[in-house]
Amino acid sequence: MFHVKLFIMITIEKCNICGSKNFKSFLELKDYFLSEEKFYITECKDCGFKFTNPYPDENHISSYYKSEKYVSHSNTKKGIFFKLYHLVKKNAINSKKRLIESYVQKGRILDYGCGTGDFLSAFISEHWDCYGIEPDDNTRLYASEKHKLPINKPNDLTIFEDCFFDVISMWHVLEHIPDLNTKLRQLRTLLKPNGIIVIAVPNSDSYDARYYGNYWAAFDVPRHLHHFNHTSLTALLEKNEFEILSRKPMHFDSFYVSILSEKYKKSFLSFFKGIAIGLFSNFMASQKNLNYSSIIYIIRKKP
Numbered sequence: 001m002f003h004v005k006l007f008i009m010i011t012i013e014k015c016n017i018c019g020s021k022n023f024k025s026f027l028e029l030k031d032y033f034l035s036e037e038k039f040y041i042t043e044c045k046d047c048g049f050k051f052t053n054p055y056p057d058e059n060h061i062s063s064y065y066k067s068e069k070y071v072s073h074s075n076t077k078k079g080i081f082f083k084l085y086h087l088v089k090k091n092a093i094n095s096k097k098r099l100i101e102s103y104v105q106k107g108r109i110l111d112y113g114c115g116t117g118d119f120l121s122a123f124i125s126e127h128w129d130c131y132g133i134e135p136d137d138n139t140r141l142y143a144s145e146k147h148k149l150p151i152n153k154p155n156d157l158t159i160f161e162d163c164f165f166d167v168i169s170m171w172h173v174l175e176h177i178p179d180l181n182t183k184l185r186q187l188r189t190l191l192k193p194n195g196i197i198v199i200a201v202p203n204s205d206s207y208d209a210r211y212y213g214n215y216w217a218a219f220d221v222p223r224h225l226h227h228f229n230h231t232s233l234t235a236l237l238e239k240n241e242f243e244i245l246s247r248k249p250m251h252f253d254s255f256y257v258s259i260l261s262e263k264y265k266k267s268f269l270s271f272f273k274g275i276a277i278g279l280f281s282n283f284m285a286s287q288k289n290l291n292y293s294s295i296i297y298i299i300r301k302k303p
Ligand SMILES: [Zn+2]
Pocket: 015, 016, 017, 018, 019, 020, 044, 045, 046, 047, 048, 049
């Protein structure tokens, strides 16, 4: 797939959260999902924030997404793994909607990184005006045609007035965005004073992350640029003047990520081992520290 390699890698020299230049290396790992290339995760010695460093610049990162295998952008239903994934996805959409409607019952919702628009389409009703942002050209076109919804490019955020949205959702998106602080500030400006932002991210402190180490599928380098835990995400939100209203587990992610990690390890009986580790990860998180594989944060602007 990669015939010509003209990569421009960007090296991070200053921590995006605390500004420190004091780093140590955390992990050396491969892009098991697509390219098999080697990448590195750096940890800030001062605040503990972990990030892919160096990372491909924005003109080249898209080549790491172009694959039928990338399930969040794909609608193929081949194989038991994908069938199960889509079934779980449907249930997950309903529970995400219920969660949002427990805070805000109607208004304007923006799904940032909406993919094929399936989450957003669940909100189509007299109660909600739906908007999406999707960087990939083909996916954006597909989503807006399929659901008849206004879906724009990330750079088009400027078309919206300040305080326009009641809800902004980012389902496994924040870890893909290079300019974290700029983006969060921009979204903050677009949010109504009593609006909420819903952010779901993988948790690098989860049991499955520690168990799988460099095989952990949710490191997903180089697509994931940032590898949050509760401490680093809280610090990032604090820095950008948000407060956390609540923190909810995503129970299915531990299974999905663990099965994928077992596949990357080329394990025998990867499906069943993944289920077992996913189950154990959820159990550990529920007993100890709420360090689930993925976590949903409901946040709002600090008053
Ligand atoms: Zn730092």
